[in-house]
Amino acid sequence: MTEMERNSPAADWLEAELADTLDEDYELELSEPALSEEIAKIYKRTHPPSVERQTYFRELLRLQSELIKLQSWAAHTKAKVVVLFEGRDSAGKGGVIKRITQRLNPRICRVVALPAPTERERSQWYFQRYVPHLPAGGEIVLFDRSWYNRAGVERVMGFASPDQVEEFFRDVPEFERMLVRSGIILVKYWFSITDEEQQMRFLMRIHDPMKQWKLSPMDLQSRVRWEQYTKAKEEMLSRTNIPEAPWFIVEGNDKKRARLNCIDHLLQQVPYEEVPHDEITLPERVFNPEYERAVLPPELYVPQKY
Template identity: 55%
Template sequence: MKPGLPLPEPHPRQPQKLRKKAYEKELASLQSQLVDMQQWVVETGARVVIVMEGRDAAGKGSAIKRIAEYLSPRVCRIEALPKPTEREQGQWYFQRYVEKLPAAGEIVIFDRSWYNRAGVERVMGFCTSDEYRRFLHQAPIFERLLVEDGIFLLKYWFSVSDEEQLKRFQERKHDPLRRWKLSPMDLQSITRWEDYSRAKDAMFVHTDIAEAPWYTVESEDKKRSRINVISHILESIPYNQLPDTTPPIPERPNSQDYVRPPRELFRYVPDVAARLERKQNGH
């Protein structure tokens, strides 16, 4: 490797891409199990915290989307906190995250978390050395307190190689639907690859504790990483399938002489889809 180029994050051999049909079938099964887990969380009053961290473009967001896709937003919340306000900057660092922790019967997924301090804040100089050292000391204490209080805490690091990350950045740049995901801060992860690697290594040394260990998700293949992380969540939460309590669907009662007002009295959105139908029929 030429001098000055960033060292790639070590990876096993390139995994074989999962076939779409097999992936979709397994994903549907796992998402069904997540719904069962959600019912158990609600019925038992369990509290679940899932921390998603990793390289930019490593697949955290798409994994979170698949986890929460069929869960109730009243039960499963996704927290992606913005830059702290001036007031929050004057608080204890963990304070604004404490406010987002789950109550009984809730699941909270942190799309990035308090570990911002050990990653981007450390690398980009957004915190002082004292603040950084204090974080590494306090984070394990904070997490032990969460677990001691009965919270299920799962921490995942999505790992991707520098080559795959660059490829995904290029795809985003040319995709108008995903271009918004690229920011100058994201692109710093290319030029500061080694700095982020060192920060991640130090973070693991101090915060990979028995009560709340880190689990690495290999994410060269996003489909494979989604299957793996959802499977691990289901294996880690000691839920069991509860009896179906869905209420029966009642029969509609007979009409009580209701007459619907004429359609002309209402405003309807234009039927744009009709154009697609005409194109489909060759008109």
């Protein structure tokens, strides 16, 4: 960073945000229970030092400031952006999505994480329940798992028949080409982690009361069927990696690097640019000297325990 950049208003904002973000991160670490000594030893042995904390947050804030520009561009140009996040359970999809949306307007950038299909939805055209969530002009939609459920969990767990899976593989390239022809920018990410890393993350969730909710019976079954999921993933990537909507693989063993690499790559996939902004000024408050603010009864207030 040059001397001029260090003294710019943007640099002042970055330093202030960096301080706040570091404080939040420290609080998060303090709130998490300590791992058992055995798990802690294994974790240290299998995880070389990651990106230095200060560097990580500085880069994250820089990338998030670019995401804000992307958001403004999408709203200004009425662009439509869809990003799919797929990968094994605990691969880090949710962490990246959280960092992408952290500073964006939820009315422009929203996350879609659909539950298991209802009986009615199971009788519909497979893609039908996803279509209503696609973006209108000026919107960015992040799918935390998507129509590729059929090629993964539904296939491996037997929720879809071989004929249904084969029909999906025939249909999905055409479906995605239709989306791209309609003007949607479609980006697909697969988060890849090793067998050992997933086992470690599952153990950490089991021993952390604040994270146990993340483990479902389906997640635990994914450990048993690791090889089946691997074969399903390999066929999925092979048969659905099309020029109009290619797959991009994010190495996820190092969470911090995965987040930075994915966000940086996403920014390169969208042709956003600076858009004009009206200068924002705070209007003067209307002051009425005859108005007297009413005193509200004390029982309406939240008790000040802290």
